[in-house]
Amino acid sequence: MEYPFEVFEKKWQDVWKKERVFNAENQVEGKENYFVLSMFPYPSGVLHMGHVSNYSIGDAISRYKMMQGYNVLQPMGYDSFGMPAENFAIQHNTHPRLATENNMAIMQGQLTAMGFGFDWQRTLATSTPEYYRWGQWLFKRLYEKGLVYKKTSFVNWCDQCQTVLANEQVEDGKCWRDGSTVRQKEMEQWYFKITDYAEELLDFSKMIDWPERVITMQKNWIGRSTGTEIDFIEETTKDKIKVFTTRPDTIFGVTFMALPPEHEYIRALLKTEAANSDLADFCEKVINEDKKERGSAEQKKEGFFTGKYCINPVNGDRVQIWVTNYVLMDYGTGAVMAVPAHDQRDFEFAKKYNIALKLVIQNQDKSLVLEEMTEAYVEPGILVNSDKFNDKDSNKAKEEISAWIDENKMGKTTITYRLRDWGVSRQRYWGNPIPVIHCDKCGSVLVPDEDLPVLLPDNVQVGKTTQNPLLSVAEWVNTTCPNCGGPGRRETDTMDTFVDSSWYYARYTDSKNTEMPFSPEIAEKWLPVDQYIGGIEHACMHLIYARFFHKFMRDIGLVKGDEPFARLLTQGMVCNLGSKMSKSKGNGVDPQPYIDRYGSDAIRVFMLFASPPEKDVDWSDDGVVGAFRFLNRVYRQAENYGDLINEYYKPYSPDLDISKEMKELRFSTHTMMKKWHEDIEEKLQFNTAIAGIMEHLNNVSSIKDPENLNTNDKIIYAEANAVMFRLIYPFAPHVSEEVWSMIGQTGLVHESGLPKHNPLYLVTDEVTYVVQVNGKLRGKIDVSLETSEEEIKELALNLENVVKFLEDKEIKKIIVVKKKLVSIVVKPK
């Protein structure tokens, strides 16, 4: 008989709802708050395996913490703005709002059927005016703090999405969402000054438990390097061209200046010398190369001499200015002083275009000869041809030259980050409108707070133009300037949806607030999120953006701490047949049929048992059956022996005179409790915690006729079962509640508290010593705890199998490790 999950899963879900078990109060007398958060889903349609896995982990932690007596908040909502909804609407000739609402309803039904303990009263959806209003409000506060600006520059443009992408959203030169090629387009964009926080974002000391991997990825992404900015002066125009270098020690070796075609000097030059069409063509060609190829090291270095020169401030050298395809506009100052003798890239370029090389660093044995070099010399060495710095060690010279440049106002020592400011403009409809009105007289004017939210108009026709559909809603676009009352035009760019998800965790603490994004007092009770759970793919996107937002919100007094997420768990992906489930591979598995067939608990147990949470889980039909089988065995214990357990179970562990067999069972019960607690608390390893319960179940099942036991033994037997029923709660809450009630308990499982092992019952009368001879296992002895070391040695030496290996040998040493082993070292006589 299979257990009737279809009956009681619903039953317990109703009980939880009726008793408001998961509706968290902001404060509960005598209880500490604990905030468990799983990344909210994009409402793409139906729940997929990744969601099920993610939320099974979160729910296990949440319920474990409830058993521990915490006042737990575990909310859930929807990241419901975004391009997929708009694309879906275009394809199916519907409205993004309708499609999104429909999907949210479906997913909410599925999440409810899974029985996850979410506080639905606090739910939110980023596409609702109640939520996005505060996104606009925060945009304004950012603006007022000088953290928002508008700039025209070359940006990542995805033709597929018809919009701009932030640097974080370009992977290998492809759009992170659809994988299509990203090209550079010159546009005016809104930016958030995330770089103002670059230094602080590199401080990870407030994270209690973040995976080292994520921290490393963020460090690399932010990419701090110290170096020197040096001003080169253009010979005729006297324009300043700033370069950034980490090798000021090579400044005397500069033989040309390398600029990317996007560089402002080049842009200006092209305007003044329109006649030089070859230069213009070259620039155009490089700009249109796709980002991946242009950024790859294998790419052939190409360049074009502008015919212009600039002056190296340290020695007055005339230096040729080249446009090249290998310098990145995005890094440093976007200009490179090329030192071909000591930089491999410059070396290759100079060789190709017959530009002079100048040796300024000599190796230790002074054997470098410029004419014989086949690659750049990039190691440290001794300075030569460097004026007054000659004969100095290059590492020392770095600092000295940098200081000298500083003093003589030829430049300055600086820190540069790889991190760029966050471009948040999106040329799409289904997103949060940027609360700005453009006025011919007043320029860009912020919409007054009392006029927020700027409502996204509903009457748009998506997909009719290649432009942002908002542009076609004249009555929306045309408005009055809040400043002068004259005619104004609304900003039609919407915000990147990553803005919406950068502060949602805080909104959960006070999601119904109509006066503020959330009350700082309430937020303080919950933040930072104690445990955040989500995919590793957000390491350099969402998780950096949210950290930035949190620091900004701290600076305007909305939140107290420095970090939004104290602990982070990056769960693995759910794979099928060894590779990531995806639509394009056609290997996706829909969880619904399995939920229908085996119930929520079996799916959860499978997900948690298959591997540690941060590792990928390979989906397996058989694995679910195994989990289901396990839960059936637990259920059968309650079914068969419910009355006996009910009669004899004591909520404490009485110290009784019991049989040897029951001592062993009691040992098993208490070992399980200890292991369970350690596995979850210290390592979040649900797989081994579950394995421990399974092992205990095997021990319980081996007791054949519990009815025939004496009273004391029955008490131990009852405890062995009842404790197990409670310990499955975080993983299989429905079964747990059901079997708990089947043994006559009237309360809910989490109310029964955290079963705690009694260390006394983990002490056994006998211990097994392993006996080794020269490191090889030769036998075992069981001795009582009181046995002296001498006696143990004696017993070990007399073991039949040990004696055999001692023949004709001389005993050199005997090592006894308490409660573990005897190691006998011998050598031939």
Added chain:
RNA sequence: GCGAAAGUGGCGGAAUUGGCAGACGCGCUGGACUUAGAAUCCAGUUGGGUUAAACCAGUAGGGGUUCAAGUCCCCUCUUUCGCACCA
């Protein structure tokens, strides 16, 4: 190319941080119960070896430290992930 993590049965994965390798689950083999199947229960399941034991080998490969190594050190190989013209 640089950096990080990892490599354990047929499979997913365990191993008090140096102390019985393979917990637990899947799968498989045999048996019980069934007219039969499903379900369930029992036994077995690293390889070699043996009627059974003993024993031998064994945690990617090689070397080392140690009474004792999956675990620590050195070298090699492989895989995964991240970064990758970052000046």
